[in-house]
Amino acid sequence: MLALLVPLLLIHASWSGKVARASGAKGSRFVCTPVPADTDISCPVETANRVQSTSPQEEELRSTIIQLRETILQQKETIVSQQGTIKELNSKLARCEADARSRGSARRKEFGKNTMGDLPRDPAETVEQLGKTMQSLKDRLENLEQQLRTNTSGGPLPNDLKDLLRRRLGDLESQLLTRVSELEEEKSQLYNETAAHRQRTENTLNSLLERITELEKSNSAFKSPEEFKVSLPLRTNYLYGRIKKSLPEMYAFTVCMWLKSSASPGIGTPFSYGVPGQANEIVLIEWGNNPIELLVNDKVAQLPLAVSDGRWHHICITWTTRDGFWEAYQDGERLGTGENLAPWHPIKPGGVIILGQEQDIVGGRFDATQAFVGELSHFNMWDRVLRPIDISAMANCSAYMPGNVVPWVDANVEVFGGATKAALEICEDRLFES
Structure with missing residues (x-):
């Protein structure tokens, strides 16, 4: 009997508590739930706290x-x-x-660069x-x-x-x-x-x-690569021409050219060849009232040439290291010879050929008083002594022989300081003069 009364009392107590808590609420519904006799019916606060807590994950x-x-x-x-x-x-x-x-003008750029x-x-x-x-x-x-x-x-x-x-x-x-x-x-x-x-x-x-x-x-006004002239109109230290090719080592040479000058006194320096250590390796010069001179390794020979009359003249000079023998030709005629000009001296290679100026250092330090004033054409150079018949044929315009060491071609000649290149047919021009 006592065991039966205990559950009834618990139900009654639970019911009474719920009625008391809900008495102030209108329209509330109450549900009776049987509770085992050994159940703690207190509010589960700790359980609620555990539910509300956040897991580490x-x-x-x-x-x-x-x-x-x-x-x-x-x-x-x-x-x-x-x-x-x-x-x-x-x-x-x-x-x-x-x-x-x-861009108004364009320059060619090297391929592969980042432009x-x-x-x-x-x-x-x-x-x-x-x-x-x-x-x-x-x-x-x-x-x-x-x-x-x-x-x-x-x-x-x-x-x-x-x-x-x-x-x-x-x-x-x-x-x-x-x-x-x-x-x-x-x-x-x-x-x-x-x-x-x-x-x-x-x-x-x-x-x-x-x-x-x-x-x-x-x-291009040149009918052929060799039909042009270099003009050097003023006596200055900055007008000149330059041959792009240099010379090999030589034991003989012949140099020929057409030139026209009316300068006075002296025609100046039609050409010069300088090498490191010797600026006067080969020089043709008429300075002041002196005669035309040929210098080889700074040794001097006077030449019996006269070309300062304002007309075109063909001159050739030959030289050989054997006994230093030389010859001088003007307009196809041999006017003089000599020897003992720098004998047994080989012409040194790798220098610079300048037209119209005498070099005090290789390629520069020019002197205006030694400058050539006039016109030059057909400057050719060989590494041997030409025969008189070949020189005469070139002077008479019956033959043309380009130099085997330095040929006279447009692409081989540069001009600086106001010097110019212009077309010229030398034989027709000489015929017109005469």
């Missing part, structure tokens, strides 16, 4: 979400920065195209960097999924939290893929435009160079 996932959110913000800043880089690239390209259009200037970083680096970032995020996603699958607490994480993480990571991956695709397209367009611009520039330069070459050929 959830805290870790929340921390991961915060980190991913920061990563997304950083990637957004990176994308904005790369947009600025692309704009800067486009701006530099536009400036290069504007410079190319406004675009100092460009910003290659967009390919941006794409590669974003690819690495995306791969890093993928790795983190895989690690996170692995943690979800191997939760050490033994209990499953909430499905809504898993879905949230997957959605956010999926959105981030989609954004990165979209941006990488855009950058790839922009990079391709930029490279295509740059390559096309460079090709257009090179084509334009090539066309200009070809046109200039054609004009130079068409405007």
Whole structure:
């Protein structure tokens, strides 16, 4: 009997408590629930606190979400920065195209050089960097999924939290893929435009160079490479011509030329050849009231020539190291010979031939009082002594023999300081004079 009364009393007490708590609420419903006799019916505060507390796994996932959110913000800043880089690239390209259009004259550029200037970083680096970032995020996603699958607490994480993480990571991956695709397209367009611009520039330069070459050929007044003269109209220390070729070592030579001078006193220096250590290796000079002189290794021989009458004259000089024997010809006639001029001295190679000036150092330090004033043509040089019959044939215009060491051709003669080259048919000009 006592065992039956105890559950009834508990039910009654529970019922009375619920009625008392709900007496002030209108329209409330009360449900009677049987409670076992040994159950503690006090308020389960500790249980509620345990339900409300957060597990360590959830805290870790929340921390991961915060980190991913920061990563997304950083990637957004990176994308904005790369947009600025692309704009800067486009701006530099536009400036290069504007410079190319406004350039009045063009210079041929060496192939392979970078004509675009100092460009910003290659967009390919941006794409590669974003690819690495995306791969890093993928790795983190895989690690996170692995943690979800191997939760050490033994209990499953909430499905809504898993879905949230997957959605956010999926959105981030989609954004990165979209941006990488855009950058790839922009990079391709930029490279295509740059390559096309460079090709257009090179084509334009090539066309200009070809046109200039054609004009130079068409405007050349020389009927043949040797039919020209060098004019030296003033007695200065800066007008001169220069032979591009040098001399080999020689044990004999013949030098011939046509010259015209009316300078006084003396015609000056029609030509000089200087080598390191000896500026007067070979010199032909008429200075002041002295006769024309031939210098070989700074040794002197006086020549019986007279060419200062303002008319064209053909002169030839021969020399051989054997006994230092020399000959002097004017207009095909041998006027004098001699010997002991620098005997057994070989002509040194690698020097400089100057027309119209005497050299005090190799290729320079000219003296205006020794300058040639007049015109020169057909300066030829051989490494042997020519026969008198050959010299006479050239002087009479019955034959022409280009020098085997120094031939008189347009491409072999440079002029400086106001000296000029002009067309000349020497034999017709001499016929007109006579």
